[in-house]
Amino acid sequence: MISTIKEHIEKVNAFSSDQLEEVESFRIQYLGKKGVLNAFFAEFKNVPNEQKKEFGQVINELKNAAQDKVTSLKESLENSASSTAQYGDLTRPGMPYEVGSRHPISLVKNQIIDIFSRIGFNVSQGPEIEDDWHNFTALNLPEYHPARDMQDTFFVQTDPDILLRTHTSSVQVRYMENNKPPIRTISPGRVYRNEAISSRSHCFFHQVEGLYIDKGVSFADLKQTLQFFTQEMFGKSKIRLRPSYFPFTEPSAEVDVYWGLETETDYRMTKGTGWLEIMGCGMVDPNVLENCGIDSKEYTGFAFGMGIDRIALLLHQISDIRLLSENDLRFLKQFKSVL
Missing domain, CATH: 3.30.930.10 (Bira Bifunctional Protein; Domain 2)
Incomplete structure (x- = not known):
């Protein structure tokens, strides 16, 4: 079980996407009510006592990794969307501002x-x-x-x-x-x-x-x-x-x-x-x-x-x-x- 959780940690760290929909699906997969993390927490009672400490540490590591990954990807994508909304296509020619005149x-x-x-x-x-x-x-x-x-x-x-x-x-x-x-x-x-x-x-x-x-x-x-x-x-x-x-x-x-x-x-x-x-x-x-x-x-x-x-x-x-x-x-x- 512990090795399975560590495999998920590697998957979480390797995950990347430039689509908000994919990031949201990833969040639901790991942090949702029916996600991977809740399933592992439900298995905690079946773990032998001598493994509970290590098991708990690995689950928390997976939880923190998933939360940090979702937060960082969403912030990156939101900033990118804000920049695009403000400036539009940066390759477009500039607006032709009207030149003023001296009195x-x-x-x-x-x-x-x-x-x-x-x-x-x-x-x-x-x-x-x-x-x-x-x-x-x-x-x-x-x-x-x-x-x-x-x-x-x-x-x-x-x-x-x-x-x-x-x-x-x-x-x-x-x-x-x-x-x-x-x-x-x-x-x-x-x-x-x-x-x-x-x-x-x-x-x-x-x-x-x-x-x-x-x-x-x-x-x-x-x-x-x-x-x-x-x-x-x-x-x-x-x-x-x-x-x-x-x-x-x-x-x-x-x-x-x-x-x-x-x-x-x-x-x-x-x-x-x-x-x-x-x-x-x-x-x-x-x-x-x-x-x-x-x-x-x-x-x-x-x-x-x-x-x-x-x-x-x-x-x-x-x-x-x-x-x-x-x-x-x-x-x-x-x-x-x-x-």
């Missing part, structure tokens, strides 16, 4: 950052909710200064000293407060002004402003920097600087690029002049340097600022600025092929 604002911003990074400008960021000092006062716009009316501002009602920034010049102030010259940085970001929403203007838009401060910086340095930018950005190197006024720069200028008059669109965009305004600029006012803890007698610098939205409208021939913020997929999908 035109991001495309233009990244291009601007890339151009200025080539000539040593880093990128600085700042909060969109600002205080009066960083947004106005430090920039030579003290309280009740008439030039504040140039920017219709969103103030936070609970605190008249807190507002949504009207330009990214506030980032430049923070950068000057925490860094010593030489300084060469650009500050891209979203800004807010209380303006009527139309096809040409919005209550929020995007700017990028640049700042360069060092010893001996001149207006000629500013012009050469902007000429490099317009050549790289638009492929046009002919620019002109018209005198203008900004509270935080002196002297100040508006920058026009000669777009040309080759097409009807050129005539419409430039109003028949061939010139297109793209940004404002100027030499940093000494008062601004002093407000930020920089010695204006030792250092000079220039600053410039442009609207990212406006350049995006220009480069991609977009007729309505509202399209940039409406998240219409029909509009956004047009930029899939743009790097």
